[in-house]
Structure formats: C-alpha cells, structure tokens
Amino acid sequence: MTKRTLIKHLAALDDGAVAVSGWVDTVRDQKKVQFVVLRDESGAVQLVHPRSEEADEVATAISALAQGSFVTVTGELKHDERVKLGGIEVKIETLDVVGAADPETPIAADSGVDKRMDWRFLDLRRPEANLIFRIQTTLEHAWRSYWVENDFIELHTPKLMASASESKAELFEVEYFDGKAYLAQSPQFFKQMAQPAGFGKIFEVGPAFRADPSFTSRHATEFTSVDAEISWIDSHEDVMRMHEELLVAGFRAVKDKHGAEIEAAFGVEVTVPSTPFPRIPLAEAKRIVAERGYEVPRHDDDMDPEGERQIAAYVKEAFDHEFVFLTDYASSIRPFYHMRHADDAGLTNSYDLIFNGVEISTGAQREHRVDVLIENAKSKGLDPEELDFYLDFFRYGAPSHGGFGMGLSRVLMLLLHLSNIRETTYLFRGPTRLLP
Amino acid sequence: MTKRTLIKHLAALDDGAVAVSGWVDTVRDQKKVQFVVLRDESGAVQLVHPRSEEADEVATAISALAQGSFVTVTGELKHDERVKLGGIEVKIETLDVVGAADPETPIAADSGVDKRMDWRFLDLRRPEANLIFRIQTTLEHAWRSYWVENDFIELHTPKLMASASESKAELFEVEYFDGKAYLAQSPQFFKQMAQPAGFGKIFEVGPAFRADPSFTSRHATEFTSVDAEISWIDSHEDVMRMHEELLVAGFRAVKDKHGAEIEAAFGVEVTVPSTPFPRIPLAEAKRIVAERGYEVPRHDDDMDPEGERQIAAYVKEAFDHEFVFLTDYASSIRPFYHMRHADDAGLTNSYDLIFNGVEISTGAQREHRVDVLIENAKSKGLDPEELDFYLDFFRYGAPSHGGFGMGLSRVLMLLLHLSNIRETTYLFRGPTRLLP
Numbered sequence: 050m051t052k053r054t055l056i057k058h059l060a061a062l063d064d065g066a067v068a069v070s071g072w073v074d075t076v077r078d079q080k081k082v083q084f085v086v087l088r089d090e091s092g093a094v095q096l097v098h099p100r101s102e103e104a105d106e107v108a109t110a111i112s113a114l115a116q117g118s119f120v121t122v123t124g125e126l127k128h129d130e131r132v133k134l135g136g137i138e139v140k141i142e143t144l145d146v147v148g149a150a151d152p153e154t155p156i157a158a159d160s161g162v163d164k165r166m167d168w169r170f171l172d173l174r175r176p177e178a179n180l181i182f183r184i185q186t187t188l189e190h191a192w193r194s195y196w197v198e199n200d201f202i203e204l205h206t207p208k209l210m211a212s213a214s215e216s217k218a219e220l221f222e223v224e225y226f227d228g229k230a231y232l233a234q235s236p237q238f239f240k241q242m243a244q245p246a247g248f249g250k251i252f253e254v255g256p257a258f259r260a261d262p263s264f265t266s267r268h269a270t271e272f273t274s275v276d277a278e279i280s281w282i283d284s285h286e287d288v289m290r291m292h293e294e295l296l297v298a299g300f301r302a303v304k305d306k307h308g309a310e311i312e313a314a315f316g317v318e319v320t321v322p323s324t325p326f327p328r329i330p331l332a333e334a335k336r337i338v339a340e341r342g343y344e345v346p347r348h349d350d351d352m353d354p355e356g357e358r359q360i361a362a363y364v365k366e367a368f369d370h371e372f373v374f375l376t377d378y379a380s381s382i383r384p385f386y387h388m389r390h391a392d393d394a395g396l397t398n399s400y401d402l403i404f405n406g407v408e409i410s411t412g413a414q415r416e417h418r419v420d421v422l423i424e425n426a427k428s429k430g431l432d433p434e435e436l437d438f439y440l441d442f443f444r445y446g447a448p449s450h451g452g453f454g455m456g457l458s459r460v461l462m463l464l465l466h467l468s469n470i471r472e473t474t475y476l477f478r479g480p481t482r483l484l485p
Numbered sequence: 486m487t488k489r490t491l492i493k494h495l496a497a498l499d500d501g502a503v504a505v506s507g508w509v510d511t512v513r514d515q516k517k518v519q520f521v522v523l524r525d526e527s528g529a530v531q532l533v534h535p536r537s538e539e540a541d542e543v544a545t546a547i548s549a550l551a552q553g554s555f556v557t558v559t560g561e562l563k564h565d566e567r568v569k570l571g572g573i574e575v576k577i578e579t580l581d582v583v584g585a586a587d588p589e590t591p592i593a594a595d596s597g598v599d600k601r602m603d604w605r606f607l608d609l610r611r612p613e614a615n616l617i618f619r620i621q622t623t624l625e626h627a628w629r630s631y632w633v634e635n636d637f638i639e640l641h642t643p644k645l646m647a648s649a650s651e652s653k654a655e656l657f658e659v660e661y662f663d664g665k666a667y668l669a670q671s672p673q674f675f676k677q678m679a680q681p682a683g684f685g686k687i688f689e690v691g692p693a694f695r696a697d698p699s700f701t702s703r704h705a706t707e708f709t710s711v712d713a714e715i716s717w718i719d720s721h722e723d724v725m726r727m728h729e730e731l732l733v734a735g736f737r738a739v740k741d742k743h744g745a746e747i748e749a750a751f752g753v754e755v756t757v758p759s760t761p762f763p764r765i766p767l768a769e770a771k772r773i774v775a776e777r778g779y780e781v782p783r784h785d786d787d788m789d790p791e792g793e794r795q796i797a798a799y800v801k802e803a804f805d806h807e808f809v810f811l812t813d814y815a816s817s818i819r820p821f822y823h824m825r826h827a828d829d830a831g832l833t834n835s836y837d838l839i840f841n842g843v844e845i846s847t848g849a850q851r852e853h854r855v856d857v858l859i860e861n862a863k864s865k866g867l868d869p870e871e872l873d874f875y876l877d878f879f880r881y882g883a884p885s886h887g888g889f890g891m892g893l894s895r896v897l898m899l900l901l902h903l904s905n906i907r908e909t910t911y912l913f914r915g916p917t918r919l920l921p
Contacts, residue, residue, distance in 0.1 A: 053717055070717050072683060072882050090638075090685035117882040119681075121717070148681075148853050150882035170878050173682035179638075182684065186639040190629060200491075202526075202615075203622040205709040205893070207912045208644070208692050211919040223668065224658045226698065226916050232659065239912060242921065245555075245584075246609035247508060248618070249526035255691060256644050262662065273641040281489055281506045281557070417584050438921045442606050446508050446553040446586035457641070476643045476675060480662050483647040485678065485874045 278452030412453030714888030848889030
C-alpha cells in the first residue's frame with residue numbers, strides 16, 4: 050500500500066520527504082510557479098512546483114490536471130508560516146495521476162439539493178458532508194458500545210416478510226419466487242419475538258421501508274432504523290430511562306470527538322443532554338401549546354409538526370432542554386400492540402421523543418397478554434387470523450417488554466441543525482429517487 | 486423496573502432476599518415440596534417451595550404452571566452444596582405469572598431443523614441458541630471497533646436499487662410506486678461509490694438479497710453481509726492484510742469473552758488465527774488438490790465445495806491454519822469490476838477466503854479506470870449503457886481501491902462447527918421460508 054500520510058497528520062511531521070494522496074481541489078497554473086490544493090478525507094494541503102527552464106514533466110502534468118482527479122504526490126514537506134492553508138506546503142517531486150477526472154464537473158458549489166443528489170458521489174467530497182458520516186460513525190458506535198456494555202444482544206431481523214408489520218397502506222410488495230413477499234416497515238414484530246425467545250435485551254440498526262408517497266424534508270422510502278427492546282419492564286418509563294441514557298452516551302462521544310469540527314462547520318455547539326429528559330403527557334402538552342396560542346388543527350388526539358415545535362420551544366424556555374418525551378398517547382392513534390393503561394383503556398403506555406422540535410422516535414410498553422392483544426387488534430378493525438404468526442409469539446409465555454424505534458438520519462439532521470434528511474442520508478430514496 | 490437479579494449473578498450474592506424473572510424450564514410437583522427450574526438469558530436456577538398444611542396460594546400456582554410460562558419470583562436465596570444446579574436455590578415467597586404459556590408446546594428437544602424454524606422463538610430459548618447470538622454480538626462489535634479505531638466510516642447503503650448490482654439471474658423485483666425497483670444483492674456499487682466520494686475507508690454490516698432457488702445448508706435468500714472497502718491500495722494484498730487483522734480482532738474478542746462457554750456448549754476450542762494467513766494462487770491450489778487425488782469436476786477455472794474442503798485439509802496439515810486465501814482467480818469467472826493483472830488479463834487481483842473448508846468471503850482490487858472498466862464489461866457481454874450510473878462514479882476521478890464482502894452467518898456456522906446456516910441466522914429466509 051502507498052505509504053501515504055493523511056493530510057491532517059502532515060503538520061505534526063518535521064520537514065522532509067512525504068507522500069500524499071487525494072483529489073485535486075484547485076490548480077493555480079502560473080508562469081513561474083504552480084500551486085495545487087490537494088484534498089483527502091482528513092483535510093487539504095498546498096502543493097507547490099516551481100517551473101524549471103528545461104523540459105519539465107511535472108509542470109506539464111499539472112497544467113493538464115482536471116479538478117477532481119485523484120493523484121499521489123511525493124515531495125518535500127516544508128513548514129512555512131506564510132502559507133495560509135495550515136502553514137505547510139509540499140514541494141512536488143513526482144505526481145502520479147491515478148484516476149483522471151473529466152474536466153466538466155456536473156455540479157457546482159451553488160447547485161440545488163436535487164442536482165447534488167444526482168451526483169451524490171461528488172457532493173460527498175465536501176468536507177461538511179464527509180464530517181456528517183464521521184459523526185454518524187461515532188454516534189452509532191457509542192450507542193452500540195452502550196448496549197454491548199449493558200448485555201444487549203444485537204439482532205439482524207429479516208426484511209422480507211410474509212405480511213405487513215405496520216399499516217398496510219405503505220407496504221412494498223416483492224415478487225418472491227411463485228408468490229409475494231413484503232418489505233419490513235419496521236423490525237417491530239421480530240424484535241418483539243426476541244422477548245418470548247428469552248433474549249432479555251436486544252438492539253438492531255438496519256433498513257426499514259415505507260411506500261410513503263410524500264415529498265417532505267424528513268421522510269424517505271428507505272431509512273436506517275435504530276431499535277431496542279427490553280424485557281421485564283413495569284411501564285414505558287423503563288424504556289425512556291434506557292433511551293435517554295443511550296442518547297447521552299452517543300452525544301457525549303460525538304461532542305468529545307467532533308465538537309470543535311461541528312462548531313466550525315455547522316456553527317452548532319453540541320449539548321450533552323441532562324437526565325431525566327422532561328416528560329409531558331400528551332394531553333398536557335396540548336394544553337400548553339394552546340396557552341401559547343396554537344390550537345392543533347387535527348380531529349384526532351394527535352400532535353402535529355407545528356405543535357411539536359411549540360412544545361419544544363416551551364421545553365427549551367422552561368427547562369433549557371432540547372429533548373422532551375411526550376407520553377400517554379391515546380389508544381385511538383397508537384398501534385394495537387401498544388399496552389393500554391390498566392385504569393384507562395383510552396390511553397397507552399407510550400411516548401414520542403421530540404428533539405429540537407421534531408419527532409425522532411416512538412416508544413412503548415407492548416401488550417404481551419395474548420387475549421388482550423387479540424381484543425386490541427379487533428378494536429382496530431384488524432383480523433387476528435392475519436396476525437396469527439405474531440400472536441403465536443405470546444401464546445407460549447412472554448415477559449412484559451417494551452422498546453423504541455428511532456430514525457438515524459433524523460437524529461443527525463436535528464443534531465446539526467440541518468433542514469433536510471437528504472443531507473444526512475448517504476443515498477436518499479424517495480418516490481422519484483432510486484438513482485444513483 | 487423489577488429489580489431482578491440475573492440468574493448468573495445469584496451465586497455471588499450472600500444468602501437473603503432476591504427477585505428473579507425468567508421462564509419455567511421444568512416443574513417437579515411433589516407431595517411435600519415443589520421444585521421449579523427457572524431459566525433466563527443468563528442461566529438456570531432451582532426454586533423450591535415446601536407445601537404448607539393450610540391454604541397455599543403459591544403451591545396452587547406452581548401446580549398450574551405450564552412449562553415456558555414467564556414468571557417473576559421473590560424469595561430467599563440460599564447457598565447449599567447439595568443442590569446440583571450451581572449449589573444455590575431460591576425458596577419462593579411470591580410467584581407472579583406474567584405471561585402464561587399454552588401447556589401444549591409445539592416443539593420438543595428432538596424436533597428437526599425445519600420444525601424448529603417454524604417455532605423459532607421457542608427454539609431460541611435453548612441456551613446454545615442464545616449463546617450463538619451473544620457470540621455474534623461480540624464478534625460484530627469487535628469488528629466495528631477495529632474499523633472505528635482505524636478511521637473507517639460506517640455506511641448504510643440503500644437496499645432499493647434501480648437495477649441489478651450483481652448477476653441479473655438472482656434478482657428480487659419490487660413494485661415501486663408506478664415502476665420497479667430491485668433489492669440489492671450486495672452493497673458493491675454503493676460501497677465503491679464512497680471511494681470517488683473521498684471517504685477513504687468504509688464498512689457496512691447490512692442485509693443482502695439473492696433470489697437463489699437452491700436449498701443448501703449454506704445459502705439463504707436474505708443474509709447479513711459484512712463489507713469493507715479501502716482506497717489507495719496497490720493490490721488485493723492490501724485488502725487481505727486488513728481482512729486478516731479484522732478476523733484476528735474478532736476471534737480474539739470471542740475467545741476472551743466466550744471461549745469457555747463455547748467449549749462447554751459446542752465442544753469447540755476457538756483458535757485466534759496467526760497472521761499472515763496462508764495465501765495460495767487458485768491454479769496452484771487446484772494442482773495441490775489434484776495431487777491429493779481430487780480432480781475438480783468443473784469445465785471453468787473455478788474451485789468447487791469439495792475442492793475447498795480438500796485445500797483446507799491441506800492447509801491444516803501443512804500450516805496448521807484454519808484459514809486460507811485462494812488468490813488470482815481467472816477473469817472468466819470473476820465480475821467485470823475485478824481488476825485484471827497488468828501482465829496477464831486472464832487473471833484478476835482477487836481472492837476467496839476459505840475458513841474450515843468453506844468459502845466465507847470474496848475480495849478484490851476493483852478496476853477504477855473507466856475506459857478499462859467499460860472494456861471489461863463489454864468482454865462479459867454487458868451493455869455499458871445499463872451500467873452508466875455506476876461508470877459515472879469513475880468519470881470524475883477515483884482512487885485505486887478494493888474490498889470484500891463476507892457472510893456473517895457462515896462465519897459463525899464455521900466457527901462453531903455447525904452444519905447449517907439456519908442455526909446461526911435469527912430468522913432464516915429461503916425459497917419456501919418467509920415465516921415467522
């Protein structure tokens with residue numbers, strides 16, 4: 050392997066021979082001296098080549114260099130305070146064009162988001178885009194480390210199913226040999242299955258699919274779902290406690306590793322949230338936003354996006370907190386598998402988690418008593434026979450349990466104060482977007 | 486949350502009050518005393534209840550207990566060497582049946598694998614099944630930790646695609662709004678996309694889908710693929726070096742955490758492999774197995790499963806090693822994107838990794854020069870126009886790069902000397918298996 054030095058490590062080296070590899074950011078091809086700014090995944094550095102009087106292969110190569118080409122350069126590193134880009138430069142000795150670029154770059158700095166998505170592999174060369182996925186890596190690894198240290202088992206549940214896992218409205222159908230299969234809309238049923246299986250505590254990070262025809266800034270037809278499920282809970286309160294510990298572990302790791310970079314690139318100071326996060330029953334939250342002058346324009350008992358922004362603003366003012374758990378949603382707007390209150394079947398042991406004004410997660414205690422589960426399904430107009438394979442999970446013994454599902458790209462979007470999930474998804478998928 | 490103690494932690498406690506939760510393994514309902522063996526995700530413990538003369542609610546509850554029911558028990562822990570099961574027992578004070586089981590258990594200890602898959606949530610209660618997924622958790626976390634420590638970026642590439650990523654023969658088709666989409670057969674194209682995007686080094690653990698109609702012990706229509714891809718390599722040798730370091734890190738973590746349990750449950754001593762792993766060019770491997778008396782019955786240049794077993798046996802004898810890289814496969818049996826030798830276009834910079842006689846992974850240096858890539862595609866009878874979105878990745882500059890894909894369940898199967906991938910997959914998917 051080329052013994053290249055990552056550009057971010059150059060400044061710590063003494064003057065002397067180095068090799069660097071990356072892509073050409075800019076070329077200044079002057080009469081007496083040529084400058085190239087080279088970029089890699091870690092940073093950018095200025096390369097310099099004084100032209101000589103004689104035949105000069107390096108000069109010819111630099112003159113022909115298209116922006117975006119990938120090159121390996123050997124040369125002499127020199128510290129020089131006058132160099133604006135980090136106080137170092139590399140005097141080129143050899144330049145090897147490993148992958149030449151077409152000189153016509155299809156996107157520019159001011160291209161719109163849709164055009165940038167067409168050329169996502171070029172768009173991702175922006176240092177801020179690269180940073181987003183390094184943050185994602187740190188965040189996920191901190192979450193998984195929290196779970197592994199707490200004896201959770203990691204699952205990979207199947208994405209091919211014989212029937213719907215959530216509403217039938219947003220289901221993708223797959224040609225499956227001589228029959229049909231469906232893409233999992235969530236790992237809900239299969240992560241619950243781990244509870245009667247005696248796994249105790251589980252987590253999964255994997256894709257989920259929704260045939261949602263909407264074109265908003267926060268919906269996708271395929272997204273990465275972060276899921277956990279735990280046995281032997283008394284209520285959703287136990288789930289929320291694990292959920293907030295998890296977020297604290299993740300945000301602390303992100304702040305430690307990327308806090309300064311995030312401030313520089315996005316102007317955002319990462320806050321490690323304090324625990325417990327504020328908890329507000331939904332009915333009370335609706336009273337609070339009404340007092341602030343906003344009446345949620347819905348006929349059911351649910352919140353709406355503006356209501357979520359309003360309650361988040363209230364929580365920020367009242368508790369200086371970026372997160373809030375809205376709890377005890379009405380049974381009428383929750384799935385049949387959310388456990389209902391023992392003393393009020395109209396309410397569920399459930400919550401939504403709001404972060405910086407947007408919902409990032411739904412959690413709940415699940416109904417584990419098969420007779421109650423069947424009644425709840427019927428009350429939702431569902432046919433228990435169609436759910437038989439799922440109901441079986443609870444017929445041979447099951448512990449009390451609960452968990453949550455959380456959208457990875459949404460968390461990143463809101464953490465970095467970005468306005469579109471497309472920026473925090475490697476390759477976005479929507480109703481009209483399957484390429485690249 | 487119930488302040489339950491995991492059963493494996495009981496032995497370290499002093500005699501006194503405890504709460505345990507789990508499922509009923511067996512009940513011995515005797516005249517003077519009742520015994521229950523309770524199991525949780527960490528182990529099993531004996532519960533005891535001496536019947537009293539008077540009305541005895543606990544005795545009645547125990548007599549009615551169906552095997553498999555989930556219960557929470559409070560009582561007095563007592564160390565007693567005479568108790569065969571770990572030298573402890575818990576004298577029951579209260580017993581709460583949280584999830585009662587149907588007394589007719591549909592599978593037995595001697596049920597066949599297909600029957601067990603029908604009732605996978607019960608099958609997974611076996612301690613060895615639980616152990617498999619704790620090993621999986623440890624293995625994956627060690628791999629990801631290796632990557633994160635080495636500055637890899639974690640990707641989640643889309644599983645919905647506009648076209649095939651590998652051969653069109655084994656492709657699942659999805660109804661996608663008014664058109665069609667296809668399920669990713671591998672993250673190949675999209676993990677390569679990270680290279681011109683300047684990500685440097687990436688990894689992904691996620692599902693892959695193959696419409697493979699075969700019914701073998703090591704194929705599935707959906708499997709968890711472990712993938713990595715790195716920039717700036719000189720050849721596939723750089724990929725193999727990373728690959729073997731990764732496996733060493735994973736196996737060391739598994740041996741440290743589960744070595745004794747694996748020996749007890751599966752009779753297998755985990756070996757942390759030495760590096761470098763043996764490397765044998767495929768042509769030489771075929772000569773070696775021929776010398777051992779086995780002629781590979783194929784008309785192309787490939788190995789077959791028996792040949793892989795034979796070369797593994799040779800490597801075990803000659804080098805006392807469980808792994809072998811077979812290298813330099815013929816271009817005729819490799820995809821168009823595998824780089825060909827500079828001095829012999831008939832061979833590729835590629836490898837298969839064999840573990841305990843079975844292929845677990847394919848790796849290669851990729852062709853990053855778009856003109857060569859187009860020629861290679863044509864020579865395979867592919868239409869470059871259909872590959873245009875992929876070829877674009879290399880038109881605006883790309884580094885040299887390579888990587889591998891590896892089947893998670895196969896690694897686990899071979900590590901534990903099991904004979905069927907169904908045992909090491911949470912929920913197996915095959916041509917006739919979509920349930921549960």
